[in-house]
Amino acid sequence: MNERFTKGFETIKQYVTEEEATRMVEHDVLADIAPDLRKMIVEFAYGDVYSRPGLDNKSRALVVITAVVTQGAAPQTKTHITRGLHVGLTPKEIVEALLQLVPYIGFPRVQNALTIAQQVFQEKELTV
Amino acid sequence: MNERFTKGFETIKQYVTEEEATRMVEHDVLADIAPDLRKMIVEFAYGDVYSRPGLDNKSRALVVITAVVTQGAAPQTKTHITRGLHVGLTPKEIVEALLQLVPYIGFPRVQNALTIAQQVFQEKELTV
Amino acid sequence: MNERFTKGFETIKQYVTEEEATRMVEHDVLADIAPDLRKMIVEFAYGDVYSRPGLDNKSRALVVITAVVTQGAAPQTKTHITRGLHVGLTPKEIVEALLQLVPYIGFPRVQNALTIAQQVFQEKELTV
């Protein structure tokens, strides 16, 4: 574990549960074909980028949720809504951010994202 | 001017200068071919959506900037960075939001957006 | 029910069965987290936009099918092919519109859309 990995891992733990953070690193599902992907995510995405000063975690999470919803990336929409809740975004704030996207990306991608958000909230027994 | 238009117009004035708000409505550049577009933007985008409670203006602006940057929509990137500054996002917060996008949408769209941001900051004589 | 909602609801009933229209409004699946989404779809998409004069329903349906296929939005591709059939597009016209897209968006998205169209036609026992 180099310094960037440690910094990235510390940052990840702000976005996910301790258990999830450990699982991400110790049971990397793509380890057999691309072990360096996880390393890149921890070191670059979390160590170099998420850990930067100048923008709070909730805003970073909002930005990332918006990006993956705009791309129509379903698995990442679920992942980052979950992480957004973990850093303190409320279900209401997440729903409002998704509705704010309607005039910019249209109903289809927002509707698909709200369906995923609903599933995350139900699993966590959260209400809006 | 119906109630939704009035509400939308009041909301727009939070995002742009008084002068710009008046210009948007009185000198609509697309008025000759699609006069209803401006009406839809004021009534729907601002009257129905931006004016909703539950998310502050700075967060709404961040979400919209992220959406148009992820789509690669250059004119709107300029427009919404300008509006983001008007509702209180700092140049540093905008730059940080754009850098936060690198791991999610890649360098090309972020680089193009930063070039636009740089131009907006220069016009307004702002530093990061 | 305000005037825009009524107008939107009347317009929706041109695109879906009476039963489906009622279901859309009375059993909104996202009602627990985003009750206003349905309202926006009925009032804005159908009340303000679809109901405009100047373009017939079949052309509006073709435009919307093309947009969601070009975006690669699978659930909406199914929804809008179904609505297109309801306003009078024939299965052959829908297939031709999809094939017309090949030179502009490439085979992958057209192939995925044709697979969805095939499923809709089979459910309705329609042949091309």
Added chain:
Amino acid sequence: MNERFTKGFETIKQYVTEEEATRMVEHDVLADIAPDLRKMIVEFAYGDVYSRPGLDNKSRALVVITAVVTQGAAPQTKTHITRGLHVGLTPKEIVEALLQLVPYIGFPRVQNALTIAQQVFQEKELTV
């Protein structure tokens, strides 16, 4: 000139002026690096696809305009709005098709497309 090229060229002449058709073939601007691109467009896009029965030219033009607007492809938006007018779409129908896209692809791409449409209408001295 093989049969597909001839068929494609006959089809193109339904979408552009005789002069433009001749220019497309005789003064291909990419001829020095990719002479086969024009051949593919004439033979495949127009000879194999546009010339198919089952959908009228105006509908094919609407579908293609929608696809390039949804992709955000500016030069092709101009080209295909021009061809749409040539096969009989009215400026009003084109504007209505673009406004119909707002709920599906959002304001930014529609606004950029309307700006291009406005320019085409002005050059041809057409009003909506």
Added chain:
Amino acid sequence: MNERFTKGFETIKQYVTEEEATRMVEHDVLADIAPDLRKMIVEFAYGDVYSRPGLDNKSRALVVITAVVTQGAAPQTKTHITRGLHVGLTPKEIVEALLQLVPYIGFPRVQNALTIAQQVFQEKELTV
């Protein structure tokens, strides 16, 4: 079978097993609604394009894998990774090409593509 079809079919047989090539042509799953799609794929994609000189099969496969991954087209990602292996790309080369995309299209689409690649390699009992 015209000349282009024959040429396309010969080219396809370089990218898939003999059995798969026969299946593609004889058991076209979309034959009931769009029999000409398969004809377009064989004649245009393989007969006119893939069969061109000037770029080797492995490079063509890399280009096509990159395009469908960048578009986020999941079924085609599986198809073209399989064809890439058939023309001689190694699992390692495919994984490296996907990792090379991270700085340009971001982690989400690369991660989704690697998950599909992993499944293809497992089905074929290949290791990286």
Added chain:
Amino acid sequence: MNERFTKGFETIKQYVTEEEATRMVEHDVLADIAPDLRKMIVEFAYGDVYSRPGLDNKSRALVVITAVVTQGAAPQTKTHITRGLHVGLTPKEIVEALLQLVPYIGFPRVQNALTIAQQVFQEKELTV
């Protein structure tokens, strides 16, 4: 200059002229608002990713050109066609790669990319 930066800088020098490499680092045009972007590009894109073993430089360049063309990112299309030529792709190979994309992403983005390629070849006085 840390180890990753040095490694990234050495890798960049394989893709651009010595002069260009120096310019990229010493005259970073975005240095006033986002000095860390250049650092991320050198350290992450070139130091961590491009420098990996397992895929030759020409293939990496082809993959990157394909990604930016598929995204429709014009400035990066020019940059990466230039870098592709520098690592040994011939103009013909680049044109063939772009034509190979037609069946997957459609004519519009390929046509726009060929126009950019033509300009790069002209500036360098190269023929296909």
